[in-house]
Amino acid sequence: MTAAFLIRSPDEEDWREVRDLRLEMLADTPIAYLETLAAARKHDEAYWRRRARPRGDGSISVVAVHEDGRWIGTMAGVPGATGPVLVGVYVAPGYRGRRAGVTDALLGAVEDWARRFSDVLRLEVNELNTRARAAYEARGFVLTGATSPYPLDPPSLELEMIKRL
Numbered sequence: 001m002t003a004a005f006l007i008r009s010p011d012e013e014d015w016r017e018v019r020d021l022r023l024e025m026l027a028d029t030p031i032a033y034l035e036t037l038a039a040a041r042k043h044d045e046a047y048w049r050r051r052a053r054p055r056g057d058g059s060i061s062v063v064a065v066h067e068d069g070r071w072i073g074t075m076a077g078v079p080g081a082t083g084p085v086l087v088g089v090y091v092a093p094g095y096r097g098r099r100a101g102v103t104d105a106l107l108g109a110v111e112d113w114a115r116r117f118s119d120v121l122r123l124e125v126n127e128l129n130t131r132a133r134a135a136y137e138a139r140g141f142v143l144t145g146a147t148s149p150y151p152l153d154p155p156s157l158e159l160e161m162i163k164r165l
Contacts (some may be wrong), residue, residue, distance in 0.1 A: 004067040005095075007059070007105050012053040019048040021063070021071045024091040031126040032089070034151060061088070062112040064095070064102045075106040077113050077121075084114035088121040089132070096135075107139060111165055120164050124158040126150050135159055 010018055026037040054061070057079065063072035074107050085120040086107075096103045114121045123141065125133050127150075144158040 005064045005072060005102060005105070006067075006120045007062055007064055007109050009054065010052050010063050012049050013044065014063075015048040015052040017063075017071045018052040019043070021090070022051075024092065025074075025088075028090070028093070029129065029132070031097070031129050031150070031156070032132060034112065036152065044088055058117075060110060061110045062106055063092070064106055066095075068111055073106050075110050077110040079117065080122060082122065083118035084121050085108075086114075089123075098138075101137060104139070111163075117163050121163045121165055123161050124148070125161060127157045127159050133138055133159070133161075136163075 002038055023037065025037075026033055026035065026040055030037065059076060059078040061076040062074065063071055066072045070092075072095045074088060075090075076088040077085065078087055079085075089106075090107070091100075091102050098104065111121060123136065123140075125136060127147075129134075141161040141163045144162055145162045148160075149156050149159040150156045
């Protein structure tokens with residue numbers, strides 16, 4: 001099954017969709033993000049409008065919008081101290097996996113952006129998020145051996161992974 005969807009960047013007028021997808025992400029996989037669902041629910045419209053518009057720091061944000069208008073995924077790339085970093089990764093249940101094509105399309109857009117800065121794309125994944133780690137490995141990411149404490153649950157670790165572009 002290949003889903004019919006469009007990959008595009010959000011803008012300020014998409015603030016409601018940005019908010020709704022973020023809340024969905026945090027409810028679905030809380031260990032994947034550096035924000036809690038409770039904290040995100042407290043943000044006002046002005047916050048979501050700022051989050052939706054382009055940041056102006058060289059980063060990229062892309063979303064997958066199903067042909068029926070539902071937002072089904074998102075990824076972002078931000079400049080990091082050692083090069084581009086993949087962040088904010090989410091694909092809705094029912095659209096995950098190679099057959100749907102959503103993950104690969106979103107990742108392709110971020111990889112195209114990252115190639116402008118480096119031949120390596122980095123990410124961090126929580127050690128307990130085995131589904132995400134497997135998806136990254138299937139797409140060419142490898143563990144570097146570097147770890148850091150996960151700020152919202154310090155006993156668990158964030159594992160650094162890289163992909164050569």
